[in-house]
Amino acid sequence: MIRKVLVANRGEIAIRIMRTCREMGIExxxxxxTADREALHVELAGTTVCVGGPAPGExxxxxxxxxxxxxxxxxxxxxxxxxFLAERADFAELVIASGLKFIGPRPETIRLLGNKARxxxxxxxxxxxxxxxxxxxxDSVDEAVDLADQLGxxxxxxxxxxxxxxxxxxxxxxxxxxxxxxxxxxxxxQAFGNGALYMEKLISAPKHLEFQILADAAGNVIHLGERDCxxxxxxxxxxxxSPCATLSPELRDEMGAAAIRAAQAADYLGAGTVEFVLDNDxxxxxxxxxxxxxxxxxxxxxxxxxxxxxxxIRIASGQNLTFSQEDIRLDGHAIECRINxxxxxxDFRPSxxxxxRFVMPGGxxxxxDSAVYPGCxxxxxxxxxxxxxxxxxxxxxxxxxxxxxxxxxxIIEGIDTNVMLLYVLxxxxxxxxxxxxxxxxxxxxxxxxxxxxxxxxxxxxxxxxVxxxxxxKEMSE
Numbered sequence: 001m002i003r004k005v006l007v008a009n010r011g012e013i014a015i016r017i018m019r020t021c022r023e024m025g026i027e028x029x030x031x032x033x034t035a036d037r038e039a040l041h042v043e044l045a046g047t048t049v050c051v052g053g054p055a056p057g058e059x060x061x062x063x064x065x066x067x068x069x070x071x072x073x074x075x076x077x078x079x080x081x082x083x084f085l086a087e088r089a090d091f092a093e094l095v096i097a098s099g100l101k102f103i104g105p106r107p108e109t110i111r112l113l114g115n116k117a118r119x120x121x122x123x124x125x126x127x128x129x130x131x132x133x134x135x136x137x138x139d140s141v142d143e144a145v146d147l148a149d150q151l152g153x154x155x156x157x158x159x160x161x162x163x164x165x166x167x168x169x170x171x172x173x174x175x176x177x178x179x180x181x182x183x184x185x186x187x188x189x190q191a192f193g194n195g196a197l198y199m200e201k202l203i204s205a206p207k208h209l210e211f212q213i214l215a216d217a218a219g220n221v222i223h224l225g226e227r228d229c230x231x232x233x234x235x236x237x238x239x240x241x242s243p244c245a246t247l248s249p250e251l252r253d254e255m256g257a258a259a260i261r262a263a264q265a266a267d268y269l270g271a272g273t274v275e276f277v278l279d280n281d282x283x284x285x286x287x288x289x290x291x292x293x294x295x296x297x298x299x300x301x302x303x304x305x306x307x308x309x310x311x312x313i314r315i316a317s318g319q320n321l322t323f324s325q326e327d328i329r330l331d332g333h334a335i336e337c338r339i340n341x342x343x344x345x346x347d348f349r350p351s352x353x354x355x356x357r358f359v360m361p362g363g364x365x366x367x368x369d370s371a372v373y374p375g376c377x378x379x380x381x382x383x384x385x386x387x388x389x390x391x392x393x394x395x396x397x398x399x400x401x402x403x404x405x406x407x408x409x410x411i412i413e414g415i416d417t418n419v420m421l422l423y424v425l426x427x428x429x430x431x432x433x434x435x436x437x438x439x440x441x442x443x444x445x446x447x448x449x450x451x452x453x454x455x456x457x458x459x460x461x462x463x464x465x466v467x468x469x470x471x472x473k474e475m476s477e
Contacts, residue, residue, distance in 0.1 A: 001317050002026055002077045002101060006049075006070035007041075009081030010060060011371040012387060013293070014041040017079050020309040029073045031066060033059035035379050040371040047073060054381050060084045063091050067098050077101035077316060079309075083383065086292040087114060103316040105270050105291045113266055113289045116160050117198045123286045126265035128258045131277070131285040133200035141181045144199060148177055151201045157181060159188035160196035165235030167191060170202060203285060205437040206277035208232065209244055210290075211259035212300045214311055215268040216320045223256040223274075224300050225330045228434075231425060233348065233441045239422060240296040241335040242303055245396055245434025247278075255284055262289060271297075271312050277438075295388070298367060299334045302392040332392060333399040337407065339370070339387040341378045343416040345449055352380035356414035361406035365392040365399075378415055386417075396434070400426060420452045 004027045007014045014030060018041065021028040030045035035054035042048050049069040052059035059065070061084055070078050078095050080086040086104065089111035095102040104110070113119045117136045124130055132151055137160055138144050148155045148171065157180055159167025167188030169180040181197065189195035212224040228244040229237045243252070259274035266289065273294050275287040297308050311321070341351045358374045370387030372378065378386060389406050393399040407423040425448070430436040441448075 001319075002103075002313055004029065004073070004075045004077070005103070005313070006031065006066070006073065006075040006078045007081065008060070008066050008070075008078050008085055009083070010036055010039060010041055010382065012369045012385075013081040013083075013295075015044060015371055016369055017081060017309055018045065020307055020313070024310060024313065026313070029069070029075055031060070031069055035381060038376065040373055040376065049073060054379070056084065056381065063094055067094060067100075070095075070100060071098060075100065077103055077313075079103040079312070080292065082292050082295060087290070089114065101316050103270070103312050105268060105272065109266050109268055110291045113291055114161060116158060116162065116288060117196075119266075119288060120198070120286070122265050123262055126261045128262050128265075128286045129284060131200045131203060131287075134198045137196045137198055138181075141178050144181055144197075145174060145177055147199055148174065151199070154202040154204070156200045156202045157184045157197050158200060159184065159192060159194070160198055161192035161194040162188060167195075167197070168235065203277045203279050205439045206230075206279050207244065207246070208237075208275070208287075208438050209247070209255065209278055209284070210273040210275040210294070211256055212294075212297070212308070213259055213263045213268065213272050213274060214308075214315070214321060215263050215270065215272075216315050217269060217318060218320045219264075220321045220324075221260050221263045221268065222321065222323070222325045222328060223259050224304050224306065224328055226252060226255065227273075227294075227296055227299050229296065230436055230438050231431070231441060232438050233445070235438075237296065237338065238418070238441065239335065239337050239425060240299050241333070241396075241399070242299045243330055243333065251282060251284075258284075258286075262286065270315050271308050295338065295385070296336050298369060298388065298390045299336045302334045302365075302367060302390060303330045303332065304328060305331070332394045333396040334390065334392045335399050335403045336388050336390045337403060337422045338385055338418075339389065339410070339412070339422075340384045340418045341386050341415050342384045342418055344418050344421045344445075345453060346416075348418075350380060350384045351416035352378045353415045354378075355386075355412060357411055358413075359409070359411035361389065361409035363402075363405075365402055366390070366406055367392070386412075400432070421448060424448050424451055 006029045007017045018028040029047045031051045032042045051065040052062045085091040089107040092102045092107040154172045157169045169184040171177045171180045185195040208230045209226045211226050215221040227240050227242045229240045231239040262274045273290045276284045278284045342348045354377050360368045367390040372386045391402040
């Protein structure tokens with residue numbers, strides 16, 4: 001069994017991993033950059049190692065220094081969390097070559113699924129539906145133009161090594177494709193060192209659903225239900241919930257089975273998510289597999305009672321799953337809101353600075369995953385997410401009302417945040433009905449921002465008062 005783990009990350013996910021390690025009797029070792037000397041994950045740790053300067057490339061992406069920290073502190077495993085090195089096959093290989101365990105999928109699986117074009121081909125061979133598109137990497141702009149004419153616009157150009165929306169461009173007409181091709185190629189080259197692109201037919205206004213999977217070395221693969229991640233801005237998730245309010249039990253079973261086939265085809269090991277888009281006609285299509293723990297993993301944890309970090313560590317230790325698909329129960333409803341240090345009114349510009357006051361909500365069914373505290377500084381060098389509010393209730397109506405109450409209680413002073421935008425979204429008719437899609441926020445953003453900045457001038461009664469009667473009539477259980 002693993003006895004000492006180096007947590008190769010920072011912030012809330014580092015604290016999250018540290019907590020499970022301690023509950024398992026495993027000693028965690030925390031790394032930090034010079035900019036994070038006073039960060040909460042350092043303050044709470046017993047053993048810490050500085051791995052470099054404030055820039056991510058000097059510290060949290062510095063493989064040599066991180067491996068030296070792990071070996072020098074006597075660790076026998078490394079947990080990468082999410083972001084940074086979590087989906088780098090070369091890092092996983094170095095960890096294993098150093099005689100340590102990598103708490104995540106095998107390097108060859110990470111590399112396979114990180115190659116989006118190869119992953120598409122693998123899913124097709126496994127009978128997992130994929131969106132119409134290129135069979136592999138596009139060789140030229142001319143090939144892209146010809147294929148787009150066959151598929152019909154709009155289409156998506158996507159980076160083969162991409163993620164987080166980088167190296168991705170929507171193209172609505174042929175005249176715009178050459179410029180979009182060059183832009184996406186350059187962005188992908190800068191972000192990933194790989195400018196290769198492939199093409200998919202754009203599924204307009206879909207749901208974005210992801211299925212949590214667990215797989216052990218004995219070949220057991222299960223899914224833990226879906227998370228609806230459709231409320232997004234710039235392809236970054238804002239609110240996640242489970243179960244999806246509009247997904248039938250039959251379609252859930254079908255998509256869950258497809259997610260298991262996807263994991264089996266890739267010889268998957270550990271925790272991951274299989275992501276799909278779902279169109280208005282009930283057709284679903286594979287997007288990608290995320291070979292790491294997700295930001296929104298607490299949604300599944302509070303629904304199922306399963307600690308996903310614990311399962312990652314157990315699987316990396318060579319242990320098998322102790323439950324089967326039949327054992328999995330989704331109890332009630334869960335919602336997560338991501339709290340970002342940003343200004344939605346200023347085109348979501350990051351808002352680093354000192355947090356002067358921080359008051360967290362609480363009460364039954366409330367979980368807060370965060371690494372900020374009064375007096376701490378939010379660095380401009382790292383991701384703008386400063387915390388997550390997760391609620392769990394008996395049904396969706398109660399979960400929505402609980403989240404509204406939590407956002408009303410949440411106080412963050414000293415920086416700008418997206419809290420008011422999240423709060424307003426919880427009163428939108430399409431959110432209440434569960435019929436929102438990936439294009440909803442951007443389509444309605446001007447109206448939502450106008451309400452935030454000038455609520456007296458806004459005449460929508462749904463947003464001007466708590467719609468208890470409306471909830472009772474419209475909100476699904």
